[in-house]
Amino acid sequence: MESKQVVLITGASTGFGRLMAETLARHGHTVFATMRDPGGRNAKNAGEIRALAKRESLPLHVVEMDVTNEDSVERAVSVVVEQAGSIDVAINNAGYAVVGLEEGVTLEQARQLMDTNFFGSVRVNRAVLPHMRRQRSGLLVHISSGAGRVVIPSFGFYCASKFALEALAESYRYELAPQGIESVIVQPGAYQTPVFGNMVVAADQARTETYGVAKGISNKVGGALAAAAGNPQEVADAVLQIVETPAGQRKLRYRVSAASLGVDEINALSEGVQAKVLEAFGLADDVAFVQRSVAGAS
Numbered sequence: 001m002e003s004k005q006v007v008l009i010t011g012a013s014t015g016f017g018r019l020m021a022e023t024l025a026r027h028g029h030t031v032f033a034t035m036r037d038p039g040g041r042n043a044k045n046a047g048e049i050r051a052l053a054k055r056e057s058l059p060l061h062v063v064e065m066d067v068t069n070e071d072s073v074e075r076a077v078s079v080v081v082e083q084a085g086s087i088d089v090a091i092n093n094a095g096y097a098v099v100g101l102e103e104g105v106t107l108e109q110a111r112q113l114m115d116t117n118f119f120g121s122v123r124v125n126r127a128v129l130p131h132m133r134r135q136r137s138g139l140l141v142h143i144s145s146g147a148g149r150v151v152i153p154s155f156g157f158y159c160a161s162k163f164a165l166e167a168l169a170e171s172y173r174y175e176l177a178p179q180g181i182e183s184v185i186v187q188p189g190a191y192q193t194p195v196f197g198n199m200v201v202a203a204d205q206a207r208t209e210t211y212g213v214a215k216g217i218s219n220k221v222g223g224a225l226a227a228a229a230g231n232p233q234e235v236a237d238a239v240l241q242i243v244e245t246p247a248g249q250r251k252l253r254y255r256v257s258a259a260s261l262g263v264d265e266i267n268a269l270s271e272g273v274q275a276k277v278l279e280a281f282g283l284a285d286d287v288a289f290v291q292r293s294v295a296g297a298s
């Protein structure tokens with residue numbers, strides 16, 4: 001097992017983020033559970049996390065971070081580095097879904113979604129990477145989704161945000177490894193978290209109304225997802241295992257779900273295709289070097 005890590009988690013007020021924070025801290029890792037507005041609308045969640053930390057003497061801290069605000073992200077990362085002296089793991093978890101027929105999603109809704117689910121990770125990674133580079137080690141974890149690989153009608157913008165996140169995370173992996181830094185992707189299936197209650201509904205009703213029978217797609221999909229939802233602790237346990245896997249031995253993608261939906265097959269196929277892509281661009285040796293670099297840097 002790796003030594004104890006300093007871990008920053010985004011969107012740790014509820015759901016996977018909260019469970020990951022508690023699970024990692026209970027295993028001795030120093031965790032900074034970041035969230036929006038811990039003094040206001042998340043005061044109850046922040047208070048519960050702090051109370052748990054006190055009760056169980058856990059290395060678990062609450063820090064304010066809104067991933068859509070660059071200053072807030074930079075401030076939170078500075079707090080972590082000042083308090084802990086380093087930052088070993090950044091878990092990009094903050095996110096939500098927009099549901100509804102794609103034409104009913106307004107541009108503003110689409111922008112906000114990308115600003116959180118995609119640009120949020122861009123901001124966080126840009127803030128933590130200089131510190132990881134100095135250490136010549138680090139781990140970026142991206143909480144994607146099966147919806148980062150397959151397309152679910154009425155979740156098109158959510159899928160787009162997670163497809164985008166997957167592309168970025170994979171590219172980071174190839175580029176960062178020579179510096180001892182790894183990038184991994186976690187693809188959960190449906191799990192019982194507040195995510196379903198936090199879904200934003202496509203606002204342009206007038207457009208949606210024109211769709212006749214297709215208007216029923218969102219409800220059908222939402223119902224099926226909620227019915228299939230498993231215990232979210234599975235995702236927290238999977239992330240704990242990833243964090244505790246020695247550097248250089250971590251996979252690029254981890255599917256965590258009782259239902260495959262073909263995601264594992266796409267991942268396997270993509271691995272082979274990517275190897276050919278790297279070969280075609282004359283990068284295969286660089287990437288082989290990259291894998292060795294991470295293992296060697298740990």
Ligand SMILES: NC(=O)c1ccc[n+]([C@@H]2O[C@H](COP(=O)([O-])OP(=O)(O)OC[C@H]3O[C@@H](n4cnc5c(N)ncnc54)[C@H](OP(=O)(O)O)[C@@H]3O)[C@@H](O)[C@H]2O)c1
Nearest residue numbers: 011013014015016036066067094095145190191193194195
């Ligand atoms: N549950 C599932 O079935 C499932 C499946 C696949 C992937 N995922 C992904 O897992 C991640 C966590 O979701 P969850 O299921 O745990 O749902 P959740 O309980 O709703 O958690 C989402 C978290 O993201 C935070 N967040 C939203 N916008 C933010 C922002 N601008 N800045 C900082 N934090 C922000 C929320 O914070 P606030 O309290 O401030 O709103 C909340 O803590 C998401 O990326 C989601 O897409 C979930």
